[in-house]
Amino acid sequence: MKSTSTSGVQTTKRCHWVPQAYLRAFAADAERRKIWRFSKEAGEPELKPIDKVAVSFYLYVPFDPATGRRNDSFEQTLSKLESWFGEPAWKALQTEMVDLGWEPMRKMVSLLVATMMLRNPRHFDFYKQWHRQLCDEVGVRGEVPISFEHKGKIYPLESASWPAFRDATEDDLKRNWIKEMNGAAHYATMMMKMRWSVLCAEEPVFITSDAPVTFVPPSLTFRGISDPETSILFPIGPTRLLCMDHLMHEPGDQYYPLNGSGAAQNLLLWRNSLEYMFSHRHTDEVCASMVADKDQLEAAALASTGGQST
Known part of the structure; x- marks a missing residue:
């Protein structure tokens, strides 16, 4: 529709x-x-x-910050x-x-x-849960780690980009989820x-x-x-x-x-x-x-x- x-x-x-x-x-x-x-x-x-x-409404249709649509x-x-x-x-x-x-x-x-x-909402829920856990862990530590491990891979973290990651909206997370689905x-x-x-x-x-x-x-x-x-x-x-x-x-x-x-x-x-x-x-x-x-x-x-x- x-x-x-x-x-x-x-x-x-x-x-x-x-x-x-x-x-x-x-x-x-x-x-x-x-x-x-x-x-x-x-x-x-x-x-x-x-x-x-x-x-589900707009499941794979997030807002694009560049266009506002x-x-x-x-x-x-x-x-x-x-x-x-x-x-x-x-x-x-x-x-x-x-x-x-x-x-x-x-x-x-x-x-x-x-x-x-990957396109199942369950997978998006897993992704959101992982995001919350990482943010909570950094909040407890009081500092941003230089990297994190996920599914056996090491990902670097930059302290300058952390606020944007921490404060990600539902649409921000959805865009990241879509990037992962593109790697099917x-x-x-x-x-x-x-x-x-x-x-x-x-x-x-x-x-x-x-x-x-x-x-x-x-x-x-x-x-x-x-x-x-x-x-x-x-x-x-x-x-x-x-x-x-x-x-x-x-x-x-x-x-x-x-x-x-x-x-x-x-x-x-x-x-x-x-x-x-x-x-x-x-x-x-x-x-x-x-x-x-x-x-x-x-x-x-x-x-x-x-x-x-x-």
Whole structure:
């Protein structure tokens, strides 16, 4: 959706952090306009228009201090990237058994997944939390350090620029977040090096969520994509679930038939969500499947906590 500023320039207002083009594969109607949505916090299942879910005003459209207007150039970049969900290679991945080692397809999927990971509001919340922690730490110390470490990298700090960093507005932080999202290729490269496999269901069973890139670390502490024990789940469609891991001693680029109803995988996907699961089928059926497959769910829960009972 476009809005018009006082200058008459149109900018994007409604920003979808889970692309509508991606969600249409999980649509509940023949026109692919609606999807089932269910909260893990409160409320009843709802059949919602796809353009009304996973959306926020001006999420990627901060004010530009140079012009005094909102800048939606990054939102336009995302829109171009989302066109890949309409590409024949992506469509084939949803229903056929394409070569998972085919480099063009692998690059496309890796960049889509990496970008969907970074563009999620959860990632922006992490960034804001890190900013607050750093400012609090400097406040306690009473002096600006010459550098700081973040994700294993050392970043220099200049005392002259510290006040601007400390007093950064929401839009300032959002512009920095967008800079990080522009580096999605770095994370995509790491994903390309992982072992890929796809779980295939004979009937549509897999859900997705408002945070579809699901990390399954060996413990409650996430140690990064390159950690040897980290794995990633990403639902491609209701019958396909992409799995990435570092088990290089196992065969790669394989398709495996789903063993079971998909309840265990759906539980992991839903637990990773911000709040909502999205499904092509009524979410009561999804939840009933989870209840029926109690043993598989307990195993999935243990796997997601590193084998520690909860």
